[in-house]
Amino acid sequence: MVTTDISQLSAECNAWRQLLRSYRDELTQLKNQLRQIALHVSKKDQLQDVEHYENQFHIQLINIHDLKHSIKAHDQKASSERLSNNGQVSDITWAMHERLHEQYERLDHMLNELKGAFKEFLAKLN
Numbered sequence: 483m484v485t486t487d488i489s490q491l492s493a494e495c496n497a498w499r500q501l502l503r504s505y506r507d508e509l510t511q512l513k514n515q516l517r518q519i520a521l522h523v524s525k526k527d528q529l530q531d532v533e534h535y536e537n538q539f540h541i542q543l544i545n546i547h548d549l550k551h552s553i554k555a556h557d558q559k560a561s562s563e564r565l566s567n568n569g570q571v572s573d574i575t576w577a578m579h580e581r582l583h584e585q586y587e588r589l590d591h592m593l594n595e596l597k598g599a600f601k602e603f604l605a606k607l608n
Contacts, residue, residue, distance in 0.1 A: 488564050488571060491579055495557035498586050502550045505593055506543060512600060513539040519607065531603055538596055545589055553582055 516539065520532045556578055563571040 488560065488569065491560055491571070491576075492557055494579070494583070495553050495560075498553050498582070499550050501590075502546050502553075502586075505590075506546050506550075508597075509539050509543055509546070509593070512597070513543075516600075519604070523607070528607070535600055535603065542589075542593060542596060545592075549582070549585055549589055553586075556582055 513536070516532060516535050520529075520536075523529055523532055556575070560571050560575050560579070563575055
């Protein structure tokens with residue numbers, strides 16, 4: 483393992499965290515938009531959809547927070563390992579990096595599906 487790989491690991495962690503912050507901001511905006519819509523919805527099925535999206539936004543905001551925290555802790559661990567092991571990190575740390583990448587990809591996919599479904603819901607209201 484070379485130092486550039488470790489730099490890449492840290493750069494990827496920072497990029498993922500930045501994108502997760504963007505997702506958090508976007509979901510917060512969608513949640514606020516949903517609250518405004520809820521004021522004007524009266525049909526039972528639409529109210530159920532509002533509740534569904536409110537719950538989904540809340541759950542995904544928690545998922546974003548948790549993953550962002552895991553990535554930050556992983557990056558700090560990798561940096562600490564690098565300092566104490568002559569610029570090297572363990573295979574366990576690399577494996578964790580791959581797992582976090584997979585979690586990030588799954589969350590990214592889920593959030594894009596949620597945003598798409600929410601757009602469809604909004605289109606039905608108009």
